[in-house]
Amino acid sequence: MSLNLLEISYLIASLTFIIGLKMLSHPDSARKGNLIAAAGMLIAIVATLTIFQEFDSGKMLNYGLIFGGLVIGTIIGTVMAKKVQMTAMPQMVSFFNGMGGACAALIAIIEYQHHQHTTVTGFDGELLVMLLGLLIGSVSFSGSMIAYGKLEGKIKDKALPMNQAINMILLGAIVVLILYQLFAESTPLEFYILLGLALVYGVLFVMPIGGADMPVVISLLNSFTGMAAAFGGFLYGNKAMLTGGILVGSAGTILTILMCNAMNRSLTNVLLGAFGGTAGG
């Protein structure tokens, strides 16, 4: 009975995300759409807190930490978002996006600790979902932080020599590492090497891209975080996370392409464009 209530809350949340996104894409209804999505988010969070598990007095510490985290996050988030200058909005979005990516990566890290105690023979789908969540979440986190730093003017555009080649090699190493963990064995060492490589890749991915192209990159990283959230949803069979995450993943990708079109450029042009000397932009 109560579990159904949880599922219904998630259904409502998913619906508000869809309706919210739809309304956000029209000027007249945009602000209301944002509020609707926020209301749905509140429902999903409150439902998870109250219905997901019977209250267990042995877990007082857990509940205390959850509420503490929610309160701290709310206060810091509100203050930061209220104080930021209008002109500094894009880097703020990037910062919050990075926080979401970090959240997804942290979840993957904890789940991996649990997963270690179970032995699965053959193909381990759960591990794959976890590794992808970790990878995309951390790339999104470090990439967003660099984008934030660049727009704040704290980090200068700088490309390593052969940056694109190094990125390719890194990406190859990441793929090999994931396949190795899936089909050979997965120890914490490989897991944390993957985490490290993903963080470095995020930095090198954003580093050479010119400042003027940053909104496009932030939009791309935004859709990455959406995918990372969706992998988390897949892991738990949580439909609010799955729909919310993947909606942003696909809508974000399309939005990225639309933004490129608005600038009369192609996505590859933006991502590799730094090579052609637009880095000064």
Added chain:
Amino acid sequence: MEEILKYIGDNMEMIYFLVLAILLGVEVISNVPAILHTPLMSGANAIHGVVVVGAIIVMLQASPDNYLALTVGFLAVIVGTLNVIGGFVVTDRMLEMFKKKPKKS
């Protein structure tokens, strides 16, 4: 190979969701005017903050003496909440700015 197919079969319902939500996401925003690109990006950013639900689930499932999981989970709840709250507030502030324009004309 058989195991991969089995995993897909076990999660068929979720995969349906995944595919349909991908198509829906494309459909929902395909007609967005250029001035709304940034607010929409920001709004979408707030929506993927739903990942905080996962952080809460992790914390609810963690055993109270697993301090590593509790610490990491606590961090995850904080950054996830930052994403949600910051995302929605920033979007609202952006759109507030937009609203004034039609009034003038």
